[in-house]
Amino acid sequence: MSAFREVKSHLVLLRKYFKFNLAASMEYRTMFITQVIGMALNNSVFIAFWFLIFKNTGNIGTYGFNDIMFIWAVSSSAFGIAHIVFGNCRNLADQIQKGELDVFLLQPKNPLFSILASRTIVSAWGDFLYGYTIILVFFGFSVFKILLFSFLVVSGGIIYVTVFSMAESLTFFMGNSKSISQMISEFLISFSIYPESIFGDKIRWLFYTLIPAGFISFVPKKIFMNSSYLLILLLLVVDIFFILLNSLVFKLGLKRYESGNLIGTRL
Amino acid sequence: MIDWGQSLKKILLKIKKYLSILLVSFRSQTSYRTDMIAQNIFFALIIFIFINLWNKIYSTRAVFAGYKKEEIIWYFIITEIITLTTQRFFFQISRQIKDGSIAYVLNKPYNYLLYIMSENAGSMIYKFISNSVIGIIMGTLFVSPLNLHILINLPHLLICIIFGVMIHFFLQTFIALSAMFVEDNSAFFWIYFKCIMIFGILIPIDVFPEKFFNILKYSPFAYITYAPAKLFLNFSFDMFYETLFFQVIYFIFALIISILLFKKGARHVSIQGG
Numbered sequence: 107m108s109a110f111r112e113v114k115s116h117l118v119l120l121r122k123y124f125k126f127n128l129a130a131s132m133e134y135r136t137m138f139i140t141q142v143i144g145m146a147l148n149n150s151v152f153i154a155f156w157f158l159i160f161k162n163t164g165n166i167g168t169y170g171f172n173d174i175m176f177i178w179a180v181s182s183s184a185f186g187i188a189h190i191v192f193g194n195c196r197n198l199a200d201q202i203q204k205g206e207l208d209v210f211l212l213q214p215k216n217p218l219f220s221i222l223a224s225r226t227i228v229s230a231w232g233d234f235l236y237g238y239t240i241i242l243v244f245f246g247f248s249v250f251k252i253l254l255f256s257f258l259v260v261s262g263g264i265i266y267v268t269v270f271s272m273a274e275s276l277t278f279f280m281g282n283s284k285s286i287s288q289m290i291s292e293f294l295i296s297f298s299i300y301p302e303s304i305f306g307d308k309i310r311w312l313f314y315t316l317i318p319a320g321f322i323s324f325v326p327k328k329i330f331m332n333s334s335y336l337l338i339l340l341l342l343v344v345d346i347f348f349i350l351l352n353s354l355v356f357k358l359g360l361k362r363y364e365s366g367n368l369i370g371t372r373l
Numbered sequence: 374m375i376d377w378g379q380s381l382k383k384i385l386l387k388i389k390k391y392l393s394i395l396l397v398s399f400r401s402q403t404s405y406r407t408d409m410i411a412q413n414i415f416f417a418l419i420i421f422i423f424i425n426l427w428n429k430i431y432s433t434r435a436v437f438a439g440y441k442k443e444e445i446i447w448y449f450i451i452t453e454i455i456t457l458t459t460q461r462f463f464f465q466i467s468r469q470i471k472d473g474s475i476a477y478v479l480n481k482p483y484n485y486l487l488y489i490m491s492e493n494a495g496s497m498i499y500k501f502i503s504n505s506v507i508g509i510i511m512g513t514l515f516v517s518p519l520n521l522h523i524l525i526n527l528p529h530l531l532i533c534i535i536f537g538v539m540i541h542f543f544l545q546t547f548i549a550l551s552a553m554f555v556e557d558n559s560a561f562f563w564i565y566f567k568c569i570m571i572f573g574i575l576i577p578i579d580v581f582p583e584k585f586f587n588i589l590k591y592s593p594f595a596y597i598t599y600a601p602a603k604l605f606l607n608f609s610f611d612m613f614y615e616t617l618f619f620q621v622i623y624f625i626f627a628l629i630i631s632i633l634l635f636k637k638g639a640r641h642v643s644i645q646g647g
Contacts, residue, residue, distance in 0.1 A: 137557040144560020151567035155575050162438050162580065163430050229559070285411035292415050300422055304429040 119215055120223055124191060127226035138228055145232025146239070149182055152299075153240075167303030174301060175244045176330060177323040180255070181298040183237025184262025184322055189230035192222040192267045196291065198274035199284050205365045218356045222271060234259075251330075257338070258326040262298075264345045265322050268352040269294055275352075278359025290317070298323040318344070390483060391491040398495025409503070416457050416504045417511065423449050424515050438580040443517040444606050445577070450508040451605045452574040452598035455537050458501045459545065462493045463562050466549035479639065486635055489546065497538065526608045533601040533613065536620035541569070541597045543627035550631065553638030573598035593623045 131138050153175070160171040188195065198221060201207055210217040210224070241255050273290040276283035297319035302310065313320035321344050328334045329341075403409065424446055431442040440448070466489060469475040478485055513519060523530065548565055551558045572578055572594040579586050589595055600616040 134556060140557060140560040144563050148560075148563035148567050151571045154571050158576060158580050159430070163434070166426070166429050282407075285407040289411045289414055293418060296418055296422060300426060301429075304422075304425040306425075 116215060116219055119219070120191065123220075123223040124226075127190075127193070127223075131226060131228045138231075141229040142232040142235065145229040146236040149178070149233065149236045152178060166301055169301035169303055172244055173327060173331060175240050176327050177301070178299055179237040179240035179244075180258050180262055180326045180330075181237075181295070181319075181323045182233045182240075183235075183255075183259040185266055185295065186230045186232070186234025186237065187259055187263040188266035188270070189227040190234060191226070191263070192271075193227040193230065194222050194225040195267045195270040196274065196287070197225065198222070198271055199277040199282065199287055202275070202277040202359075202363065203282055205363075207360075207363060208365050211360075216353075217360075218271070218353060222267060254330060258330060258341075261341045261345050262322040262326060265318055265348055266294070268348040269318065272352050272355045275355045275359045278356075278362045293317045294319055294322070318348070391487055394483075394488060394491040395494045395498075398492045399499060400495075402496040402499045409499070412457075412500065413503050413507055416453065417507050419453060420450060420508060420511050424511070438577075440577065446516045447512055448577055448602045448606060449575070450512050451534075451602040454501065454504045454508050455534055455598050455601065456541065456569060456574055457504055458497050458538050459493070459542050462489075462496075462542075463545045463549045464559075465493075466546065467552040467558060467562075470550070470552040485639075486546065486631060490542070493542070497542075501538070522608055523605065526613075529610075529613050530601065530605055530608070533604055533616050533620060536617070536624055537597045537601045540593060540620065540623045540627050543624070543631050544593065544597075547627060547631045547634055550634045550638055553634075553641050569594055569597060573602075577603065591619070593627070596620045596623050 156171060156174050156178075159166070160174075166174075194201075201221065207217065207221065210220045213220055237259065238252075238255070241251065245251060270287070270291055273283065273287035276286060280286070294317050297313060297317055302313065302320065302324045305313075310320075313324065321341060325337055325341060329337050427437075427442055427446050427449075430437060435441070437445060469478070475485075478488060481488075509519060544565065545562070548558060548561050551561060572589055572592065578589045578595055578599050581589060590599075596616065596619050600612075600619070604612055604616055
């Protein structure tokens with residue numbers, strides 16, 4: 107019961123962070139709109155690329171044009187929601203290195219949760235909306251599809267946030283993990299937007315272990331395109347596993363944290 | 374009377390000044406070893422993904438839009454080498470303008486555009502060499518050995534690659550300098566960069582429908598990546614001179630618009646104290 111209350115109170119806090127971050131972003135409305143449209147246009151260039159490829163080839167392994175559009179949609183929206191809600195997930199290393207965590211450690215809620223939710227990335231709205239636009243244009247509208255897609259987006263978003271956050275938390279142990287963290291991010295993003303079938307069996311295991319791109323786009327594709335609904339349970343287990351692993355890595359790292367004695371306030 | 378000796382001395386001193394900036398930037402680039410390795414690994418990752426993609430596509434056909442597998446992969450390696458050489462400096466200039474640190478540069482006795490060019494040339498030389506080595510090794514191992522005609526025509530190819538890099542550099546500079554006028558200019562860069570990607574990097578532009586290709590082949594995007602990479606695949610002196618002609622025109626164009634925008638923008642810059 108107390109665990110339930112804990113989750114509920116964190117969700118309330120998340121809603122407040124979200125409202126506050128959104129209001130702060132909307133303060134610079136022109137910037138907000140140009141970034142959102144710019145990012146959506148930026149992503150849509152790949153539709154042209156894949157269209158040209160499929161026009162000249164037909165299918166690539168087991169992937170058709172719509173399959174590619176789906177993995178782009180789900181990874182783009184998942185990346186978007188991860189950075190809208192937990193926009194600080196790729197800035198954690200800097201804060202650890204500068205000793206700027208003190209202000210979060212004094213707060214009554216889970217510090218990792220507060221750190222990750224304390225910032226939003228405006229352009230991520232472009233990524234988020236781009237995925238939904240793809241679904242509407244290429245798969246049509248149905249309430250069930252949108253709900254299912256939204257679940258897959260949230261699930262993928264959790265994977266993105268937890269992997270990015272763990273990579274950044276390596277700073278606790280290594281001094282500066284920024285380069286490694288950037289590398290892990292690039293690997294995760296890059297592998298989640300290309301068809302799984304182009305890679306040989308020797309490296310595919312990576313997508314379900316060290317670089318879990320498979321749980322962001324390939325498993326969701328099976329659920330959405332092939333109606334393999336039992337795999338939803340697998341995604342739930344994987345999400346919980348990554349949340350717990352991320353908390354554990356941060357907790358272990360925090361024991362090695364040294365404050366920068368920086369006096370700061372969060373209003 | 375013009376004192377030619379004196380003028381030459383002044384020019385040499387200026388070259389020495391910008392060369393020193395270039396050397397400092399090259400040294401600082403090589404000092405951050407993990408960053409260097411991370412950038413190279415990213416390059417290798419992209420090449421690896423595309424080698425896999427094209428291998429899969431060519432597993433059921435011998436030719437794609439007139440290109441053999443080796444040709445399309447080598448094409449991609451060359452276009453990636455050109456674009457990743459100048460990858461991230463747009464953000465550096467925009468940030469300098471937005472946070473006001475441009476003030477430290479503007480009050481120094483050098484030309485801002487030449488300064489950023491020399492400052493970035495150091496890292497560009499490093500990236501160009503390291504990415505070329507990785508690209509050539511990966512291409513040779515996973516696709517096909519380098520054709521010998523490349524070595525014979527290497528100076529010509531290098532000239533076209535350098536011009537491609539310079540056009541890309543000054544177009545980026547032009548977009549980055551727009552930060553002097555607009556609140557946020559990153560969206561312009563994303564769109565520009567994606568135009569570069571689709572109109573030359575990812576796929577040769579002759580894959581597009583003919584009417585579209587006939588327009589695209591005269592665009593600046595074609596002379597950043599497509600034309601030099603095409604020359605790499607199939608060298609001829611006619612093609613070389615044609616490519617160089619358009620590259621020089623686009624280079625001068627990109628340079629002039631950057632200078633004009635900088636001159637206009639420099640009057641707008643207001644720096645906060647502190």
